[in-house]
Amino acid sequence: MRPAGPGVRRVAALVALVALCALAAGPLAGCGAGGGRSAFPPPEVQGGDPARGQRLISVYGCSSCHTIPGVQGAEGTVGPPLTAFGRRSYIAGVLQNNAPNLRRWLRDPQGVVPGNAMPNLGVTEEDARDIAAYLFTLR
Numbered sequence: 254m255r256p257a258g259p260g261v262r263r264v265a266a267l268v269a270l271v272a273l274c275a276l277a278a279g280p281l282a283g284c285g286a287g288g289g290r291s292a293f294p295p296p297e298v299q300g301g302d303p304a305r306g307q308r309l310i311s312v313y314g315c316s317s318c319h320t321i322p323g324v325q326g327a328e329g330t331v332g333p334p335l336t337a338f339g340r341r342s343y344i345a346g347v348l349q350n351n352a353p354n355l356r357r358w359l360r361d362p363q364g365v366v367p368g369n370a371m372p373n374l375g376v377t378e379e380d381a382r383d384i385a386a387y388l389f390t391l392r
Contacts, residue, residue: 298352301386309384313374322391332371339389345369355388356381 307323310316316327320334341350345366348354357364359381362371376384 298355298382298386298389301352301382303383303387303390306380306383306385306387309380310387313376313380313384315384318371323387335388335391338391340392345371352382352385352389355385359384 310321310324310327315321316324316329318329318331319327320329320336321327322336338350344350344354344358345362347366348358356378359376360378361373362369363373
């Protein structure tokens, strides 16, 4: 058996590099290695109205605690900024960022993480769906 030539070694090195990149961008990349991008598939909110959700953010007073792109006056600093929310992996650090979990969080944040700073605001299921639809547009 003769030794592999430089072309074969180059191809093998390239294959190894591609495999490493794929692993780095996989599910473990959600903790900083992915540049803030979600490690999960992009969430979808079926039947949600992002334009209505954008308006509801002001109605529920979310802007008093959060900085939210596209919402006038939403420059709060009590809660985290919701910039690029649709690319995040987790909600409140505990829930996978997907539509059902975001609706649950919006409707009952104290039930998800008791004692956290976000109050229960009485968000209806329909309003939570529309707010979620808007937040997932923030990429």
